[in-house]
Amino acid sequence: MSKNSRWLSALMIFALLALVSINVAVAQDGITELTILWAEWDPANYLQQIGNEYEAETGIKVNVIQEPWGSFYDRMAVEWAAQGDAYDMTVGDSQWIGQAVEQGHYLDLTDFLVSNGIDKTVTPATLQYYGEYPAGSGKYYAYPTEGDAVGWAYRKDLFEDPQNMADFEAKYGRPLQPPETWAELRDIAEFFTRPDDGIYGVGVYTQKDYDGMVMGFQNVFFSWGADWSRDGQVMGVVNSPEAVEALEFYKGLYQFAPPGTGNAFFAEMNDVFISGQAAMIMNYFAFFPALINPGVNPYAEVTGFFPGPKGPNGDQFVSLGGQGLSILSYISPERQEASKEFIKWFAQEEVQRRWAAVGGYTCNINVLESEEFLTNTPYNAAFADSMTFVKDFWNIPQFGELLEPAQTYLTGFVVGGEGTAQEAMDNIAEAQHEILVDAGVIDG
Amino acid sequence: MLKNQAAPPATSQPKPGRQISDRTLSQLFIWPTLILLIVINIFPLFYSLFLSFTNYSAIANRPPEWIGFANFDRLLNNDDIWGYFALTGRYAVISVGLQTVIGFGLALLLRKKFRGSGVITTLILIPMMLSPVVVGLFWKLMFNPSYGIFNYLVGFTNPATAPDWLANSDLALWAVIIVDVWMWSPFVMLLCLSGLSAIPDYLYEAAAIDRAGAWFQFRRITLPQVAPLLLIAVLFRTIEAFKAFDLVMGLTGGGPGDATQMISVEIYSQAFLGQFRTGRASALAYIVLVIIIAVSNVYIRTLNKVREG
Numbered sequence: 001m002s003k004n005s006r007w008l009s010a011l012m013i014f015a016l017l018a019l020v021s022i023n024v025a026v027a028q029d030g031i032t033e034l035t036i037l038w039a040e041w042d043p044a045n046y047l048q049q050i051g052n053e054y055e056a057e058t059g060i061k062v063n064v065i066q067e068p069w070g071s072f073y074d075r076m077a078v079e080w081a082a083q084g085d086a087y088d089m090t091v092g093d094s095q096w097i098g099q100a101v102e103q104g105h106y107l108d109l110t111d112f113l114v115s116n117g118i119d120k121t122v123t124p125a126t127l128q129y130y131g132e133y134p135a136g137s138g139k140y141y142a143y144p145t146e147g148d149a150v151g152w153a154y155r156k157d158l159f160e161d162p163q164n165m166a167d168f169e170a171k172y173g174r175p176l177q178p179p180e181t182w183a184e185l186r187d188i189a190e191f192f193t194r195p196d197d198g199i200y201g202v203g204v205y206t207q208k209d210y211d212g213m214v215m216g217f218q219n220v221f222f223s224w225g226a227d228w229s230r231d232g233q234v235m236g237v238v239n240s241p242e243a244v245e246a247l248e249f250y251k252g253l254y255q256f257a258p259p260g261t262g263n264a265f266f267a268e269m270n271d272v273f274i275s276g277q278a279a280m281i282m283n284y285f286a287f288f289p290a291l292i293n294p295g296v297n298p299y300a301e302v303t304g305f306f307p308g309p310k311g312p313n314g315d316q317f318v319s320l321g322g323q324g325l326s327i328l329s330y331i332s333p334e335r336q337e338a339s340k341e342f343i344k345w346f347a348q349e350e351v352q353r354r355w356a357a358v359g360g361y362t363c364n365i366n367v368l369e370s371e372e373f374l375t376n377t378p379y380n381a382a383f384a385d386s387m388t389f390v391k392d393f394w395n396i397p398q399f400g401e402l403l404e405p406a407q408t409y410l411t412g413f414v415v416g417g418e419g420t421a422q423e424a425m426d427n428i429a430e431a432q433h434e435i436l437v438d439a440g441v442i443d444g
Numbered sequence: 445m446l447k448n449q450a451a452p453p454a455t456s457q458p459k460p461g462r463q464i465s466d467r468t469l470s471q472l473f474i475w476p477t478l479i480l481l482i483v484i485n486i487f488p489l490f491y492s493l494f495l496s497f498t499n500y501s502a503i504a505n506r507p508p509e510w511i512g513f514a515n516f517d518r519l520l521n522n523d524d525i526w527g528y529f530a531l532t533g534r535y536a537v538i539s540v541g542l543q544t545v546i547g548f549g550l551a552l553l554l555r556k557k558f559r560g561s562g563v564i565t566t567l568i569l570i571p572m573m574l575s576p577v578v579v580g581l582f583w584k585l586m587f588n589p590s591y592g593i594f595n596y597l598v599g600f601t602n603p604a605t606a607p608d609w610l611a612n613s614d615l616a617l618w619a620v621i622i623v624d625v626w627m628w629s630p631f632v633m634l635l636c637l638s639g640l641s642a643i644p645d646y647l648y649e650a651a652a653i654d655r656a657g658a659w660f661q662f663r664r665i666t667l668p669q670v671a672p673l674l675l676i677a678v679l680f681r682t683i684e685a686f687k688a689f690d691l692v693m694g695l696t697g698g699g700p701g702d703a704t705q706m707i708s709v710e711i712y713s714q715a716f717l718g719q720f721r722t723g724r725a726s727a728l729a730y731i732v733l734v735i736i737i738a739v740s741n742v743y744i745r746t747l748n749k750v751r752e753g
Contacts, residue, residue, distance in 0.1 A: 074716055077720060078502070078503070080505065081504075081505065083505070099503070103504065103505045104505065207697065208701075209693070209697035209717070210717060210718070258590060259588070259589035259590050259603060260588035260591075260592070260608060262608055262610055262700055263610060263696060263700070400720065401718070404718075404719060408699075408705075411699045412613070412699075412700060412701020412702065412703070413701070414700075415611050415613075415701070416611070416613030416699070416700030416703055417613060418613055418703075
């Protein structure tokens with residue numbers, strides 16, 4: 001090898017080393033990708049769309065990993081247990097927050113959200129249910145991302161049919177229109193239950209597997225003035241006379257449900273509506289986009305929406321759905337900062353406006369109140385209304401244990417016809433009392 | 445290589461030290477499998493046994509804490525758990541009983557070759573080749589009182605009055621049994637067919653010469669000859685029935701209420717579904733294991749007696 005070529009080789013090696021070291025420095029200091037875990041549903045696709053805009057603006061790629069609802073919690077829980085850093089953020093269910101906070105899985109976002117004024121941009125109810133833990137503590141662990149609640153869809157063609165209107169008024173003494181109370185809803189359900197025509201009055205949640213039954217029943221339960229605990233007590237509260245009456249009412253509604261909906265949740269609700277079997281269905285607002293799509297729902301043009309009705313004493317509550325965006329505490333400080341930057345960008349009013357426009361259920365106060373949002377879809381007005389009277393199940397770490405007896409005894413009574421409403425609520429109260437005493441949440 | 449070193453001959457013999465002995469070769473084949481078994485089966489088996497004596501939760505982010513027999517004590521003193529065991533037992537007895545009768549009956553029908561018997565046998569075997577989750581989902585559609593075909597087939601032609609099999613506490617277990625029997629009777633049939641084909645014809649010829657009737661031939665020749673294979677089929681199906689999970693989850697999710705809450709579904713509920721009581725679920729899994737071993741022992745002893753006798 002000549003002297004010149006030796007010099008040339010040395011120069012090339014030096015240049016290569018310099019390039020490699022520059023690349024390493026970029027990889028260490030600059031975050032090029034953020035990964036978000038969410039459930040497999042349309043809003044996750046919408047978030048990916050928004051994430052693509054973030055990539056176009058900043059060069060940081062956003063990947064929204066979608067996991068089917070059935071295994072979403074399991075996948076997240078396993079990742080928490082392993083203290084893994086596969087995901088930077090998760091759009092976690094509202095019920096998870098207690099467990100995630102107490103076990104240290106979520107990063108405390110209080111200072112970040114408050115110092116940037118983000119906490120003031122979202123409705124107080126969504127910040128409380130999706131972000132705050134413990135309740136009333138002023139400590140926040142999530143940015144309210146996908147607001148959701150249980151609402152109602154109905155067949156306008158049936159409601160506005162002259163014959164139906166006349167018959168209904170003759171029978172019940174009031175005009176046929178979207179109900180404002182549960183009693184009115186029950187009458188309408190009864191009126192439209194015509195097995196010989198293959199149509200039934202109402203579709204309600206009954207699923208046993210996870211939390212479907214509870215999420216459906218809660219709409220009646222809370223609106224009857226009942227609750228899962230009061231003043232640190234469960235016995236006498238969960239099985240209060242109002243709770244028992246609410247359960248009897250819910251079972252009464254199930255009598256007007258299409259056959260085959262004994263283990264039904266959001267997918268089955270849309271199915272019975274689209275197939276023309278139900279005049280009204282309850283469902284999370286997040287599943288309503290399919291109902292205004294003529295390619296999916298043959299009744300899309302005649303589908304109307306209304307918020308959850310009032311109980312006998314005027315109380316009006318609906319089950320909370322939706323999720324908040326949290327940063328996982330096991331990722332590196334650089335990735336935590338990059339995740340905060342994404343949330344800061346995402347929380348901007350303009351981005352939230354686009355988030356709402358593509359189909360996301362924003363929790364931003366200004367966007368929710370805007371005429372543009374309220375008229376964007378036929379159900380947005382009902383959604384904005386509902387988000388002011390949402391209420392949730394327990395969100396403490398024992399929520400899964402508390403769900404199990406509620407699901408079992410509620411489906412046993414409502415669907416299976418086992419025992420009485422009083423027995424079902426007594427059993428739930430007893431089981432939940434024991435779980436909460438064991439966990440030290442309440443005194444024995 | 446040194447320049448003055450002689451080149452090796454082109455056809456040199458392999459050095460004796462490089463030969464692999466039969467023992468080494470066999471160990472080379474066995475150890476990977478053994479390691480795999482230890483990692484995937486043996487270690488989890490003993491680790492879950494350890495966990496069953498702890499209050500461990502897979503998501504609690506804290507190490508297992510030894511609590512002795514508390515999990516077993518709590519489970520065995522829980523009336524609901526005994527109820528789930530009783531339900532699983534009832535399911536196993538009815539389901540396996542029906543599979544045995546139907547499977548054996550089908551085998552007797554298909555014993556003699558006829559035109560198309562091969563095709564029919566293959567068609568009958570299809571259900572057991574399907575995934576239980578898929579079977580559960582499409583039977584869920586077939587059981588639907590509004591548009592499912594099942595009610596029509598059994599004579600309920602009016603959807604308004606037809607039973608809702610999966611939403612009725614008295615019928616839900618039967619719905620699961622019907623699907624299990626549909627899916628696994630072919631398995632019993634297959635084993636019985638192989639048993640029937642092994643019976644020598646001269647036994648029947650001798651019986652015919654002695655003017656033995658069909659029932660006598662069945663009782664004294666067919667049944668004793670097929671019994672060992674039939675018992676094996678019953679043993680396999682009983683073990684599977686105790687582990688019934690995927691079909692139940694696909695059809696009813698354990699509901700309505702706890703009408704189809706088999707013991708495996710209960711283990712799953714305790715281990716996952718928001719509860720993550722890993723220690724208690726492990727203890728329950730061990731209780732089930734002991735019961736399955738006990739039941740299997742009874743079968744195996746019976747099988748040995750049949751073979752000897």
